[in-house]
Every structure is written in C-alpha cells, then in structure tokens.
Amino acid sequence: MNWIGRRLPRLEDPALLKGGGSYVADRAAKAAAVSFVRSPVARGTIVDIEIPSDATVFTGRDLVDVKPIRPILHRPDYVAIGQPVLPIDRVSFCGQALAVVVADDAALAEDIAEQVFVDIDVADAIINFETALAPDATPVHPEAASNVLVEGRMKTQGLDKVFADAAEIVALDVRSHRQSAAPMENRGGLAEYDAGSGRVTLTASVQMPHMLRTGIADTLDMPESDLRVIAPDVGGGFGQKMSLFPEYVVLVWLARKLKRSVAWIEDRRENLLASAHSRDQAFSLRGAFAKDGRLLGLEADLRSNIGAFSCYPVTCGVEPLMAFAELPGPYDFAEYGVRSRGVTTNTCMMAPYRGVSRPTLTFSMERMMDVAAKRLGIDAAEIRRRNLIKAFPHRSPTGLVYDEGSYLQAMEVAIDAADLPAFRARQSALRTLGRYLGVGISVFSERTGYGTPAYAARGMDIVPGYEIVDCSMDPSGDVVLRIGSSPHGQGLKTSLAQLVSDELGIEPHRIRIISGDTDATPYGWGTFASRSMVIAGAASKLAAGKIAVKLKTIAATLMETSSDNIELKDGWARVSHSNQAMEIGALARAAYHQSHRFEGLLPGLHENAVYDPGGTFSNACHIAFVEVDIETAGVRVDRFLVVEDAGVLINPMIVDGQITGGVAQGIANALFEEIVYDDTGNLLTASFADYLPPTAAEIPEIEIMHMETVSPESVTKAKGVGEGGAIGAPAAVVNAICDALSPFGIELFELPATPQRIREALRRAGGASYA
Amino acid sequence: MKAAAFDYLRPAGLGEALALLATHKDDCKILAGGQSLVPAMNFRLARPAILIDINDLDELDYLRADADQLKIGALTRHAAFHRPVVEGPLGTLLAKVVRHIAHYPIRQRGTFAGSLSHADPASEWCLVATTLRAEMVAKSARGERVIAASDFFHGTFTTALEPDEILAEIRLPLMTPDWRVGFYEFSRRAGDFALGMAVAATRVEDGTIREARLAVGGVADRAIRLGLLEDQLVGKPASLAIIDAIAREARGMIEPNGDIHASPEYRRDLIAASVKRALTEALA
Numbered sequence A: 001m002n003w004i005g006r007r008l009p010r011l012e013d014p015a016l017l018k019g020g021g022s023y024v025a026d027r028a029a030k031a032a033a034v035s036f037v038r039s040p041v042a043r044g045t046i047v048d049i050e051i052p053s054d055a056t057v058f059t060g061r062d063l064v065d066v067k068p069i070r071p072i073l074h075r076p077d078y079v080a081i082g083q084p085v086l087p088i089d090r091v092s093f094c095g096q097a098l099a100v101v102v103a104d105d106a107a108l109a110e111d112i113a114e115q116v117f118v119d120i121d122v123a124d125a126i127i128n129f130e131t132a133l134a135p136d137a138t139p140v141h142p143e144a145a146s147n148v149l150v151e152g153r154m155k156t157q158g159l160d161k162v163f164a165d166a167a168e169i170v171a172l173d174v175r176s177h178r179q180s181a182a183p184m185e186n187r188g189g190l191a192e193y194d195a196g197s198g199r200v201t202l203t204a205s206v207q208m209p210h211m212l213r214t215g216i217a218d219t220l221d222m223p224e225s226d227l228r229v230i231a232p233d234v235g236g237g238f239g240q241k242m243s244l245f246p247e248y249v250v251l252v253w254l255a256r257k258l259k260r261s262v263a264w265i266e267d268r269r270e271n272l273l274a275s276a277h278s279r280d281q282a283f284s285l286r287g288a289f290a291k292d293g294r295l296l297g298l299e300a301d302l303r304s305n306i307g308a309f310s311c312y313p314v315t316c317g318v319e320p321l322m323a324f325a326e327l328p329g330p331y332d333f334a335e336y337g338v339r340s341r342g343v344t345t346n347t348c349m350m351a352p353y354r355g356v357s358r359p360t361l362t363f364s365m366e367r368m369m370d371v372a373a374k375r376l377g378i379d380a381a382e383i384r385r386r387n388l389i390k391a392f393p394h395r396s397p398t399g400l401v402y403d404e405g406s407y408l409q410a411m412e413v414a415i416d417a418a419d420l421p422a423f424r425a426r427q428s429a430l431r432t433l434g435r436y437l438g439v440g441i442s443v444f445s446e447r448t449g450y451g452t453p454a455y456a457a458r459g460m461d462i463v464p465g466y467e468i469v470d471c472s473m474d475p476s477g478d479v480v481l482r483i484g485s486s487p488h489g490q491g492l493k494t495s496l497a498q499l500v501s502d503e504l505g506i507e508p509h510r511i512r513i514i515s516g517d518t519d520a521t522p523y524g525w526g527t528f529a530s531r532s533m534v535i536a537g538a539a540s541k542l543a544a545g546k547i548a549v550k551l552k553t554i555a556a557t558l559m560e561t562s563s564d565n566i567e568l569k570d571g572w573a574r575v576s577h578s579n580q581a582m583e584i585g586a587l588a589r590a591a592y593h594q595s596h597r598f599e600g601l602l603p604g605l606h607e608n609a610v611y612d613p614g615g616t617f618s619n620a621c622h623i624a625f626v627e628v629d630i631e632t633a634g635v636r637v638d639r640f641l642v643v644e645d646a647g648v649l650i651n652p653m654i655v656d657g658q659i660t661g662g663v664a665q666g667i668a669n670a671l672f673e674e675i676v677y678d679d680t681g682n683l684l685t686a687s688f689a690d691y692l693p694p695t696a697a698e699i700p701e702i703e704i705m706h707m708e709t710v711s712p713e714s715v716t717k718a719k720g721v722g723e724g725g726a727i728g729a730p731a732a733v734v735n736a737i738c739d740a741l742s743p744f745g746i747e748l749f750e751l752p753a754t755p756q757r758i759r760e761a762l763r764r765a766g767g768a769s770y771a
Numbered sequence B: 001m002k003a004a005a006f007d008y009l010r011p012a013g014l015g016e017a018l019a020l021l022a023t024h025k026d027d028c029k030i031l032a033g034g035q036s037l038v039p040a041m042n043f044r045l046a047r048p049a050i051l052i053d054i055n056d057l058d059e060l061d062y063l064r065a066d067a068d069q070l071k072i073g074a075l076t077r078h079a080a081f082h083r084p085v086v087e088g089p090l091g092t093l094l095a096k097v098v099r100h101i102a103h104y105p106i107r108q109r110g111t112f113a114g115s116l117s118h119a120d121p122a123s124e125w126c127l128v129a130t131t132l133r134a135e136m137v138a139k140s141a142r143g144e145r146v147i148a149a150s151d152f153f154h155g156t157f158t159t160a161l162e163p164d165e166i167l168a169e170i171r172l173p174l175m176t177p178d179w180r181v182g183f184y185e186f187s188r189r190a191g192d193f194a195l196g197m198a199v200a201a202t203r204v205e206d207g208t209i210r211e212a213r214l215a216v217g218g219v220a221d222r223a224i225r226l227g228l229l230e231d232q233l234v235g236k237p238a239s240l241a242i243i244d245a246i247a248r249e250a251r252g253m254i255e256p257n258g259d260i261h262a263s264p265e266y267r268r269d270l271i272a273a274s275v276k277r278a279l280t281e282a283l284a
C-alpha cells in the first residue's frame, strides 16, 4: 500500500483534541512568574527607573554584559542595528521591555510591574514613511545616518526604452497597512535551571529552536552546550515565532542569575504590542504595457516599515529584499527597475509573516493587471494569459530561476470552475436591484523550499537553508526520525511519516518523529518559508532510503537472492516472482543481533541525510466572489476558489488545511486586520476587540483544486504550500470588490479594504446614496 | 493580564447583597455574568476592591409577563431570549436582537441587567431599553425606585444607579399584535459591538402610521431616541418615500463619535442605512 497521496488523519490530532497537548504554559506551573515592564511611549530617553523595595526587578543596568541582538547582512547598503535586550538609555518603541519582574505568580508579578516607575524624557516619535523619509528626519538610531537600514536597487538596460515605446503606462500607489500574525498561542518561555549541571533548559513557543540556542548563547556569551531549547507543541507561529526576542534572552539570564526556574507567558496585549508586526508597506509601481496587453517593463519604488529593530536571524532585509527579488511574480517580462528600502521607525519590529512581502507584491501586480486590462479594453483573464510564464525553466529579470509550473493551466482550470458567464449574468441582473457582486482573479508564484544559495545571495551572515535528518530503525522494526525542522501545528509529523512509510514499507504509526529539542535532534533551521516538506521531507526520505538499502541487503543475504529482487511493502520484504518473504521487524532484529552475518555492513540501522536544495516554485490561481453592500460598505466573501500547484501531494488533507488557513489569513489581510498607531506611536489596536481576526462567520468554505506538476528540483516531488493561501487572497478579494464597484469606477489600492475606506471611495466617486 | 487583587463575596439572598452594597459602596462592584467586568479587571481598567457575586440570588432569576409589561429579573441571561420569551412583536424583536450580542458562550453568561448597568454605548439591550422606554427597578438597603430609560443612561459606562443600588428588574412594555418591529446592525465581524444600529417599531392602521418608536445605537455615548422623527412618522402613510426621508434626517441630526473603525462621517452613513433598514422592516 502507498501512503503518499492519502488523506491520512493527522497522527498529532488525538492528543491535541483530547487535551493531551503540551504547550509552554502547561509546563510552567511550578516556575516563578516573570512580567515585563514595557515602555508606555514610543521614543525617549530613560531618566530613571524606580523599583519598589524588596521586589525582584532587573533593568538594563543589571544586564550590561549581555550583548545586543545584532543580525548582520553582508551588503554595503545594510546598516546593522543592535537591539539591547533591556535598554539602558534609549526607548525605541511603545511596548519595548524596559525592566523585568520575578514573583511567585503572574498576578503578583503584574502588581509589582505596575509599581515600577519609569521616568522617560519623551521625544517625537517617527512612525510612518512620511516622517521617517523626510529629508530632515532625525534618525531613529543615532548610529545610522538615515532611517533607511537596507536598500536594494537594480535596473535592466532596456527599461527606459520600453517605457518610451509603451502604448500604456499604468502607475499605482499601493499601501498595505501593518498586520500581526496573531498566532492562537502567544509567545512564552520557561527557563529551568539545573543545579547539578548548571545547564538551562528553555522551553519556548518557537519555530527555530536551534537558532534560538545559538542566538542566546551568543548574546549571553555562554557555551551552546549549556543551553537546551525545547519547542513543545506550538499553537501557530506563521513566522512570528522565528525571531530571537529579548524576552527569551532575559529568561535564560534570569534562570542562571537566580538559579531557579522562571516562566513568562505572554498575553495578547503584549503580543500585539511587542512581538513582531509585518506588511507595513508602500509600493509604487509603473508598468509599461504594449497595446496587446503585454507587460514590457516594470519600475517600482518599494518601502517596507521595518520597525525599531532588525529581526534575528533573517534581518530587516527580509521584506524589502524579497519584494525586490520577487515582485515580477508569475509574469514573463524582461525589463525591470527597482528600488526597495527597509525603513526604520519607532514601532514594533517587523518580522516574517506567512508570505512575507508576497501578499503585498501580489496585490500590487494583480491590481496593476486589472487596471491595465480595463484601460486597454482587454478581459482580466486575457491580459494574464498574455503575460504568464509559459516556458521553463524561466529566468526572471532578477535572476531567479523558476522550475516547471502551471501558471496558465491553473488559471484556466480556475476560470472554468468559476463559471464566469453564469456569474456575469447574475451580476448584471442583481445590479438592477441595487446589489453589487464582483469577481476577482489573482495569479501568483510562490518560491518555496529554498536552501542556502537563496539566503547566501541575500548576504546573510547566518545562512539557513539545509536540513539534517537522523533516521534509525530499532530491532523491532519501528522507526525514529530526528529532525532539525520544528513543526508549529501544521501536521508535519504525519506527512513525514507517510513519506518514510513508503520508503521503508511500514505503516506510519510505526514512525515516531522527534523534533523541537536541541538535545535530541540534529542542528536545523526549524519551520518557515514553506520549506519543511520540501527540505526536511527530502532529508527524511534520503535517510530512510539508506536504511531501505540496508534492509534489502540483509533480506537478500537471508533469503539468498540479490537485493534488486527485494521489495519493501506492507511490513514485509518480498522476493519478486516468488512467495519468499520476511517481516521487516525480523530484518531489523538481524541488523542488530546478527550483524556478523552481513559482510560489509555496519551493525544496526542508523543513517542520516542532509538536503540543501536550490528551491522550487509553487503557483496558484485564486478567484474570489464578493458582494458589496454600498450603503454600509460591508463586504461579504460569497465564494472562494483555489487552484493550487504544489507538486505531488503527500497528504492532500493537510495541504488543503494549509491552503484554507492561509486564505483565511489572506481574507483577514484584505478586509479586517490592521495594526494602528496614533501619531505619537501609541498602539490603538491592543486587543482582539480592535485588531480584528475574522471569525468562521466571515470566511466562506474554500473550494480547492490541485495541479501536480512534478519538478526535478524536489526529491519528494512536493513543492512548498505553507504560504500560498495568504499570498493570493488579498489580491483576489480586492479585485473582486473593484469589479463589484466598477459602475462607480472605483479602484482600491489599500489593504485592508475596510468598510470605511470603501465607503469613502464611494463618496468620492459620487456613489454615496446619502450625500 | 491578571486582575489586581480583590475580595470576593457571594451573598445568598438579596437582603444580604443589599446590606453588603450599603457597607462597601464605591469599593465594591456587582459581579453578574462577568462578561464585561472580568475582561476590564484583567486589563486592570477596573480594579474593585471587593466583588459581590449575585449569581446565587435565585429571586432575581426570572422572566415574567403581566398584563402590559415584560419583567426581566437581574439574573436573566442573554441566551434566554434566543427564542421569543413572549408572544407577539416584543418577543420577536428581542429574539432578533439577541443574536447580535457577542457569541454563543458569552450569551450563556452575560445578563440583560448587566448590559444595562454596564451601559456600553453600543449595547443592543441599552438600545432596546431606550427605544421601548423601559423602566429600571433599582433596589438598595434604602428602598426601591423606578427609573425611566430616558433618565437611566448618563453616558459611556455611566448610569443613574447609585453605588449601593442593584438593578433588580427591567420592565419592557408589551406590544400589541398590530405593532411591527425592525432591527438592523452593522458590525465588522459576527458578534462585534455595533458601529451603527437602529431599532424601529410602528403601529400602522389602514396604511397610516399611528405610533412609532425609533432609536439608534453605537454612534454616540449612549443610545439616542429619535423622538422628533417618531413624531414626523405619525400620521404619515407607510411608504418608501417616508423611510428615505427619515433616514436622511436621522443622518443629519446626530453628531456621531469617531474611532479607528468608523469616522463620524462613516457613522452618519451607518445611521442612515440602519434607520432605513430597521424602518423598512417595521413597515413591511
């Protein structure tokens, strides 16, 4: 029986659904509680921090020996900024941790935190692009000459000519407002001190446990071997839990200083205030189009608000440099000119969030295609047909090489399923009744599963990308896989077990996967960038493959045949064209207990493999159907269609889950979620009453279809699929809104398209029914 | 997000509760469903020294209709209104409105009286009480008084209740079967507080409006009864034209507040849309 391709229920779920999951907070009951005193202002100088007597409180002055968090990009245009774990003099954003309290329980810790009096000499905060990029702006960081901390630029030779020759130039200013990844479980850490060894175990809700160990050891100047990091069950991360945060460094410092266990369980207010934000971007695009709708060249000025600090390890280059490199997306054109800047402000730090820059860049390109189509009198699907990449491998103007994909085919399948003629008929019938329906298309490429070459190209000092997997089969024939990747809720263990099952011919429940423990797994990069299935999957398959080879040799020896004749399946090693067979468990036993019989083989069944790929591009087409209530400007998403090509599906149910969740976050991006600061840098959206993740009531059922293009770039034949849903949905939804409002000539370029923004656009367009 | 320290008292009867309120006054707060108070305490926006939990006061857990009033005891939960609690337009209206209050689990705990005492500007029950001219029965160790809705709401989170008083009962006038009711609310997500909403009730005879009730909520510091517009409706034929005219007037006569979700200008649009839709339903 083959396991790949089956909708196997997740092996993780029985425990999670029956309350058997174990998250940081479940483990923290016995530890002392930690609470952080956070800055009430965005910018200023610390004059004094008054601490209540006989309370356990530490400030930056107690942690002077701790190095700042200072990630590096080796690029001439990058300015490295250090983030002190607790600042001594300078406050850089509202919510920044200024002092730490340790008490017997969380309520007491908060009581004490309230009594810590912070005297700050407040300065004018720099919050947005306008003030940060003003010619006379004071730098947020005195060590930088300006507020631009990273800048990518390029221009192809023929760009000016295509603009000179263009039949139509489409210019647009796109604004994506700031978002939070808002994982269901906030951050949290438990640092336990072991008196016997002097080691600290940090159990934390994180995506990159090994990286965290390295980062903390570096800042605290301690040997990595003195620190063990465990990522237990993690309730979502979406990128927010990749970075090294000051809170985790402080926890380990406290455990070592106080020689006791301490725990910090973040609350939602802190998470919205001080974890990480994303997608605060302003993109200006100019597209040069030929009369037939072909895009000849693109010029772009891209700004990403990276907040007060640079996230470790990926740095504040993550949004601007991805936007720089991947803006061309699924379209085939040669001439490209771009300037992409990372702009620092007195706001919470930017860090990766599912899709990173791609939701904004896809939104930009797809809005541009729709606007160009209208201007040139071409159908929205047709203009895409004329521009999508059709030949592979494709080389983008920025030098990225796209492997085989199905850009055009995926769109055609989606358009067929959408039954646009029937929709158009309904749309015009309902318009006469004052109801406004719309449909929007979005096509995109998703670069996934990329290894060290991609990160090295960015100039990263710490170059992630590969994965190492240890695989062993015990004498009973059960398998343990130790992976450096670290799942945060996406069912990775199930998918890996399916892969390895097919490799070894045993059932998935006989495969145990150990992850998220630096004492028990090989060094790895965790989970992010739609990489785990492609990279940890390949390393698992390769490691298991080595064990399969060994099993076959053992079987061949014991059954006196050639190993080419052995097939591993359903728990048995069978000799082809004969009824001879041995149970795989018996072979495993022999590998350990009769190893003297197998000449040339090392005893036991223990192998490892490393995989470090160049990367593979997934692609998809999203089609959204919406209805806009023009009086209230409320938007309802009636139907949402996805045709995804993520290569071979290891577990289609898990893939569909990834897409559905991603689309929900994409719809949130399109319509609901927005982090808002006031002019002084005070956060106005500090709870879910004001920051608005949609509920199930706002998300329609997502209809998903698959293409399975097999790429030579992926050992497992799977492409990454973790981010696509979030990447494509904002563009599809807003294109649909603009289609609905086309009688008013409304074009929206802002995310989220909130009711008040839509209503304002209607008012300006004269479509407001109440003047 | 842990509450500041507080003492917790759980009286067994109303008399005991009133005595405790008389003793502790401003230092204490009544705990009913806890769906507004407990979050506020966890944010440390509210920090009562003493909580007086009224959930054991069975004598306040009732819903009764007499000849012309529906009497809602203080422990009646939102969820009690999921199905019409009385026959006729009033039960229909309450059942329609309750679905817009928060989410199912919250409606199992939160109370009608708690909503009125809390006086959130966007509370649906406060809007209903204002529209229908409810009476609030406040009890204290000093005695009992009945407060008209028009005197009860003083602004955001403030009411006519004294610190030693409990809102023991709310009385809503029953509506004869010839009344028609309408409700419309706009919120960002299911269960969110309204950015704008309206309740309308009308009694029409032979195509002519004889009586009207109309109010909007979620747009200012309290629900606003549109008495002037009620008067304008009376005597007019029920028509699309009058609905439209009233909606426009409502839009112009209120100075709404603004916040990050809705500017004053946008709230005006929501007032117009809500009034139009509530009235359309009530005149259908």
Ligand SMILES: Cc1cc2nc3c(=O)[nH]c(=O)nc-3n(C[C@H](O)[C@H](O)[C@H](O)COP(=O)(O)OP(=O)(O)OC[C@H]3O[C@@H](n4cnc5c(N)ncnc54)[C@H](O)[C@@H]3O)c2cc1C
Pocket (backbone or CB within 6 Å): B029, B030, B031, B032, B033, B034, B035, B036, B037, B038, B039, B074, B100, B101, B102, B103, B106, B109, B110, B111, B112, B113, B114, B115, B117, B118, B120, B122, B123, B124, B125, B161, B165, B166, B167, B168, B191, B192, B193, B194
């Ligand atoms: C996520 C969420 C969404 C919500 N959405 C909505 C919504 O859309 N619309 C809406 O109207 N509400 C909403 N609520 C609030 C909810 O309806 C509360 O139940 C209600 O506001 C308060 O009722 P309670 O019984 O829970 O009161 P509590 O929280 O126990 O008390 C609230 C206040 O009233 C006082 N109080 C309570 N009972 C009495 C009494 N009998 N006499 C005197 N004082 C009293 C308390 O001392 C306290 O000050 C929401 C709540 C949450 C958590």
